[in-house]
Amino acid sequence: MPSPQNPNPCAVEQNHPQFLELQQYIDSLHINPEDPRRKDTLIMTLHRAQRIFGYLPEVVQVYIASRYSIPHADVSGVISFYNFFTTTPKGKIQVNVCLGTACYVNGADKVLREFEQVLGIKSGQVTPDGKFSIESLRCVGACGLAPVVTINQKVYGKVKPGDVREILEKFFIDEQTDVKEAVNG
Numbered sequence: 417m418p419s420p421q422n423p424n425p426c427a428v429e430q431n432h433p434q435f436l437e438l439q440q441y442i443d444s445l446h447i448n449p450e451d452p453r454r455k456d457t458l459i460m461t462l463h464r465a466q467r468i469f470g471y472l473p474e475v476v477q478v479y480i481a482s483r484y485s486i487p488h489a490d491v492s493g494v495i496s497f498y499n500f501f502t503t504t505p506k507g508k509i510q511v512n513v514c515l516g517t518a519c520y521v522n523g524a525d526k527v528l529r530e531f532e533q534v535l536g537i538k539s540g541q542v543t544p545d546g547k548f549s550i551e552s553l554r555c556v557g558a559c560g561l562a563p564v565v566t567i568n569q570k571v572y573g574k575v576k577p578g579d580v581r582e583i584l585e586k587f588f589i590d591e592q593t594d595v596k597e598a599v600n601g
């Protein structure tokens with residue numbers, strides 16, 4: 417039982433619709449705390465949680481650990497092992513700048529700095545309106561196009577700092593079009 421001085425950290429969040437969705441998903445797995453194989457479904461659950469929340473904040477990790485009757489360190493260990501899991505929130509438009517060797521020697525660090533300057537955030541941050549986030553990545557396997565930037569599913573090759581504003585403008589325009597289409601039905 418949590419004491420009043422040390423309340424369950426999930427108590428408030430568990431009433432949130434996103435937590436309820438995760439709770440229902442985990443309920444459907446019928447996890448038996450005595451079963452040594454119960455961690456077999458942990459990665460699936462983390463994927464589902466990341467789809468629901470957009471990332472895996474600590475409170476979600478703690479909740480999942482408690483549902484699996486395993487230490488929080490086991491959950492955070494899995495998250496840090498796989499690079500498709502993230503513990504930081506992402507923007508709707510995710511800018512990823514490759515800082516692998518081929519990209520770096522072709523000036524990817526300057527490209528990253530330009531994105532940071534134009535969007536007014538640092539790598540690992542999200543703009544206050546939640547639209548854009550910036551991350552740096554290791555080699556994305558397109559070294560012939562270095563320096564490489566990906567924005568959501570789209571790949572940009574041989575990017576120069578001078579291209580950054582033009583690339584982002586398209587996304588600003590697409591955003592406005594989305595809003596207009598939503599308004600006009």
Ligand code: FES
Nearest residue numbers: 514516519555558
């Ligand atoms: S180093 Fe950037 S794509 Fe390989």
